[in-house]
Amino acid sequence: MAFAAFGGGAPAKDNSASRKGGPIVLALLLPGMIYLGLFFMTPLLSLLVTALESPDPSGAIGAYFYDVNFGNFLTVVTSYWPQILRSFGYAFAATVFALAISYPLAYFIGVKLRTSPLIQRLLLTLVIAPFFISFLLRTIAWKQLLSDDSAFVSLLHALNILGPTQFFIGSDAAVIFGLTYNFIPFMTLPLFTNLERLDTRLLEAASDLYASPNKVFRKVTLPLSMPGIISGTLLTFIPIAGDYVNASRDFLGSSKTSMIGTMVEADFLQNWNYPSASALSVLLMGLILVMVTFYVRKSGTDDLL
């Protein structure tokens, strides 16, 4: 379903060639199909089935029976709507920040550094370099760097940005910072891939046709980099909306920053409320799917994707 959204809803092509090649094509597809069937479709179905289960009449904790209980969805929405809103709010803010930081960076590496490929490669490696260290470890490191007695927080106190009893860790800003930081490479790389291929002759043509540098960017560079922006924002927004590490109180968050992921984790591992956790997961999936479809359609870059 998500792939249809990525493809801009292009009609499936009638590929007669693959039909002709019947047995061989099927044989080649089989491993992939089995893999997807076992490790994607089965868990997904299991998730959907669990999301509709009802509590066992015996009242035993963690015991449920098969049912078609859509009430689970209503329950998660009524009890978790603040986390749902917060998740998408965080995801939106972090995606915007990541785009604001990544676009100039990707433009610089992909366009300005074309003449010096060595530096280009080097900088690109630096963008990816953080991946060599575990995501958890890096986030813990930030927790230390931004901790209550850190130089950073002292500075915020000195500048009166934070009151004497306020701290950074545990705030919305800390979580958004962590999310932005952790997902920047997912934004930079698709943008770079797109901008690397940007035909700068088109920019010259636009300035030759009376467009000021500002107009050249808005009328030519930006529309031509839309495919990169779309893939970058999707690759950051979707995982951020489901993230539960940064917002966790063990990392950069607090009880006031819990996201959907935090609640799924709590319901599943602590409350043993599997139907609630599943319903919340399905809901997250559904919401993302709707947003992504709307976003891709709306941005109208079908022919550039």
Place this chain on the structure above:
Amino acid sequence: MATSNAFAGADLELIDIRKDFPGFTALDDMDLTIPAGQFFALLGPSGCGKTTTLRIVAGLETPTQGQVMLGGKDITSAKPHERPINTVFQSYALFPHMTVLDNVAFGLRQRKVADAQKLAEDALNLVELGHLGDRRPQQLSGGQQQRVALARALVNRPSLLLLDEPLGALDLKLRRQMQIELKAIQLEVGLTFLHVTHDQEEAMDMADIVAVMNKGRIEQMGAPEVLYDRPKTVFVSKFLGQSNLFVGEVVEKNATSVSIEVGGNKITVDKKRAEKHTGKIAIGVRPEKADFHEKKPKLGSDHIVIGPGEIIDIRFTGVSNQYLIDIPNVGEVTVFAQNVGKSPEIALGANVYVSWKVEHSYGLADLPSGSEEE
């Protein structure tokens, strides 16, 4: 579609332009004046600096030194979008994310011209593509894209239109057709055209004035007929058409002519058609101006006769035969004879004399490479 006086182009003047790139000099003390309304061609091999010149005029490169004047105004430091100049790029550079019509209207919309849509439609009609306005550039053929690029530049009525080898990517037949159309449009709209090309036929065919460039300098400039008839340097004589060149010491000089001696033959040039009158000089003649004879012809002093030499190659090219004649101590001489049904029946290996009229000789300012230290 417009009266030519209303949109008459402006004079372009390049004064002492120099352009250095890291490691080499692309342009060296270049001076150039293009009068308003002219179709001017910059002709030269790749790497001669012609595209750099064009980019400096468009504002896409900044000259290391010198001034660019347009209509008497110094525009050297003006940004590309501030110059009343438009370019038809070699790659066309059509915006792939816009329709053909939006491409054409782009410049008008940037300047907030009223009625941009209507003017763009008119411009598309001028290049006979009015019916394709809704398409994307990628959906058009090369020739159609080229015409869109032309319409996109022309619609702005620039004082100066730059053409950067816009016909290079087209096949021969389409190129011919576009050359004719371009010339017709230029006459119709009366703009100043600066056309950069490496195709000598294209330059001679279309331009009022041709400047031949080599190694960052203009070697010679003038009307195509004049350049062809009277090249002044070895480079021009070889780049613009073909030339037979003869190098020798001046042995005879009088009030009207200069003669050199080459391998026992005397080759004469009119004094006013020669750049140098003393020492070792090169004299040339076009292959189609020369004739050959099986017997030594009895011709007056207004003719040059050299030979005999052996015909070592005959090429049939359709409209003419090309004969390569090896004359001992002189070298190889090419003679074109038109296929008008009376070409001499001559076989490979025959010994012939070559002749031409003195008035067709031209004396060059320099010597072919390799002959300086002989």
